Amino acid sequence: MIKILLAGEGGQGVQTVAKIITEAAQARNEKTSFIPSFGVEQRGGVSLAYIQIAEENIPYPRFETADIIVAFCNRAIKAIENYITDQTIFIYDSSAISDDFLEPIKSKVKIHIGIPAQKIAKEKYSTKILNMILLGALAHQLKFNLEEVKSATHKTLGDKFKTEEVEKMNLDALAEGLTLSENFDSKSEFVGSGKPEIKLEFSDDKKTWTRFPEHCKGCGLCVFRCPVKAIQFKKEVGFLGNPLPEVDIEKCIACGMCQRTCPDGAIRLEKK
Ligand code: SF4
Ligand code: SF4
Numbered sequence: 001m002i003k004i005l006l007a008g009e010g011g012q013g014v015q016t017v018a019k020i021i022t023e024a025a026q027a028r029n030e031k032t033s034f035i036p037s038f039g040v041e042q043r044g045g046v047s048l049a050y051i052q053i054a055e056e057n058i059p060y061p062r063f064e065t066a067d068i069i070v071a072f073c074n075r076a077i078k079a080i081e082n083y084i085t086d087q088t089i090f091i092y093d094s095s096a097i098s099d100d101f102l103e104p105i106k107s108k109v110k111i112h113i114g115i116p117a118q119k120i121a122k123e124k125y126s127t128k129i130l131n132m133i134l135l136g137a138l139a140h141q142l143k144f145n146l147e148e149v150k151s152a153t154h155k156t157l158g159d160k161f162k163t164e165e166v167e168k169m170n171l172d173a174l175a176e177g178l179t180l181s182e183n184f185d186s187k188s189e190f191v192g193s194g195k196p197e198i199k200l201e202f203s204d205d206k207k208t209w210t211r212f213p214e215h216c217k218g219c220g221l222c223v224f225r226c227p228v229k230a231i232q233f234k235k236e237v238g239f240l241g242n243p244l245p246e247v248d249i250e251k252c253i254a255c256g257m258c259q260r261t262c263p264d265g266a267i268r269l270e271k272k
Contacts, residue, residue, distance in 0.1 A: 001054040002142065003063045007046045007079045008072025010038075013131030016156070017070070018049035020135060024144050024152035025053040033061040046079045053142070069109075070138050072117075072131070074215065074265035077101040084108050091137050091181070093130065095119035096215070098265040113137060113184050115177060118214075122239075125173045132170050136177020146175055202249040208270045209247045209258075215266035218242025222258035222267055231258060 004021070008014040015036050022034045030053050037048040052058045066083040071092040084090070087110050092102065094114030106112045115137045121130035132153075139149040150171055161167035202209045216238050222245050223231045230251035233243035245267075247258075259269045 001052060001056075001058070002068065003066050004049075004051040004053070004068045004070070004138070004142075005066040005080055005083050006049040006051070006070045006072075006138075007076035008131075009075060010047050012047070012072045013129070014047045014049050014072060017131050017135045017138065018051050020149065020152045020156045021138060021142065021144075022051060022053075023156045024139065024148050025142075027148065027152060027155075030055060031058055033058045035061050046073075046076050048079060068138065068141055070134055071097060072134065074098055074101050075263055077105060081105065086110055089113070089141055091115060091134065091141065093117045093134065096130075098212075098215070098268075100268070101265055113141075113181060115180050117177065120176065121173065124176075125169050127239075129170050129173045132173035133177035133180070136174045136179070137181035138177075139174075140178045140181035146178055149174060149178070200246070202247050202252075204249050206272055207249075207252065207254045208268075208272070209249060209252060210268040210270070211245060211247075212266045212268075213238045213244055215264040216242065216244055216262075217264060217266075218244065219263065220245075221261045221263065225257050225261045226252075227255060227257060228253055 006014045006018055018034050018036065022032045025032045033052045035050045050062060052061065052063065065085045066088055068089045069080050069083060071077060071080055073093065073096050077097065084105065086108065090105060090109040090112040092114055095116035096118040115133060117130040117133040118127065120133055121127050153171065153174065161170065200211050217240060218238060223233060228251050230248045231245045234246045236244050238244045254269060254271055256269050258267045
């Protein structure tokens with residue numbers, strides 16, 4: 001019996017990955033169970049998928065610990081942390097999840113595999129298919145070969161591919177994720193390299209306030225919660241066309257509220 005937990009945000013394709021993996025397992029005549037969980041997501045949480053694959057009938061679809069966890073975003077970490085054991089294989093998007101979120105998890109799991117899915121999707125394919133890259137990595141850990149997952153993808157998504165070009169892009173992304181996992185090396189640069197590449201820093205002699213536009217969705221919580229109104233939206237826009245916040249470092253009292261409030265880990269405050 002293998003228990004798999006996937007966690008990401010709505011729109012990241014978590015449930016699609018779950019359906020394809022379930023399909024691939026069924027094609028091998030294995031028993032499967034799959035429960036999607038959207039309830040938490042509606043309250044600002046994450047989209048979860050619980051999957052089990054076994055040779056025998058699966059008595060109960062829920063589980064308390066996971067053999068494999070796939071985390072798509074910072075917000076997923078809180079949702080998955082109670083499912084971790086020292087035998088868990090932890091796959092995560094190393095270009096979307098900050099080191100602050102990863103460090104406590106990495107020391108607890110059996111193996112951690114950082115796949116820079118968001119970065120690769122953005123640079124080579126489309127951000128909409130970062131899930132296919134993580135699907136490839138998961139498929140490899142489950143010992144599916146590329147053809148098995150491609151076939152399950154076709155069965156699951158069928159005519160949802162609007163053009164041949166879109167289909168090719170999805171399958172190429174899947175193959176790339178599988179290869180990255182196959183070539184996984186704990187010393188390689190993509191393992192645990194959760195540091196966002198693009199950032200904007202404001203410093204004075206007491207603190208440094210950093211914003212990571214790759215993670216900011218422009219929700220405005222930091223602007224709203226800052227007790228001294230030191231944060232405002234500026235004209236610069238983020239990757240989603242969203243407004244980006246900036247700090248007036250002179251006004252900032254280094255309370256850390258913005259860092260704690262940001263649901264996406266897009267702000268870091270360091271006191272000197
Ligand atoms: S650390 Fe506190 S005072 Fe400074 S910008 Fe963030 S919320 Fe505002
Ligand atoms: S930094 Fe975080 S809290 Fe502030 S607008 Fe961006 S996503 Fe929202």
